Amino acid sequence: EVQLVESGGGLVQPGGSLRLSCAASGFTFSSYTMNWVRQAPGKGLEWVSSISATTSYIYYADSVKGRFTISRDNAKNSLYLQMNSLRAEDTALYYCARASIGDCFNYWGQGTLVTVSS
């Protein structure tokens, strides 16, 4: 069974940093593109970043480019999101999602909540 479990969320002040993690199991992690998608409270879905299986390509949404860094450790079956210079508008539930055929997402974690507030 595919499982994605996010961790690392919490309350952080504006300008602060957080590192999110996603532990994957139940599939060959090193074969799949992985993604972060976020959802602000009461709002829609926003794709944040993608990293290919061998890190040959990495993409970011304009809203996080230069502040967030996606990475992965295939030996540890883990996906990461380093978030720096956090802003109030980064407050959201952050989902880890596995890519299907192409860059749509057929498996999702339950999310980890990031709150940016003073």
Next chain:
Amino acid sequence: DIQMTQSPSTLSASVGDRVTITCRASQSISSWLAWYRQKPGKAPNLLIYKASTLESGVPSRLSGSGSGTEFTLTINSLQPDDFANYYCQQYNSSPFTFGPGTTVDIK
């Protein structure tokens, strides 16, 4: 960047109804379009990919169509499980944008 729109934003329907949600892209995305359902407090679920291919386990009363810039999700014989939020997403090119969502609620 490719912008995605959905209509309607809210749709009120009854069990047994046939409903259609439309998704439009600001430029051609071929058939690189996915549909998701999300229930309150839960992660989204992939329903349809490549515009019309049903994800494994998704009931056949759901269907998708379209290509280029205009797409539709149709649910035949609406069931209680179908009252939820629906999002389209283009994955033709980065950034992989979602539509703003459509809420299907009980009339």
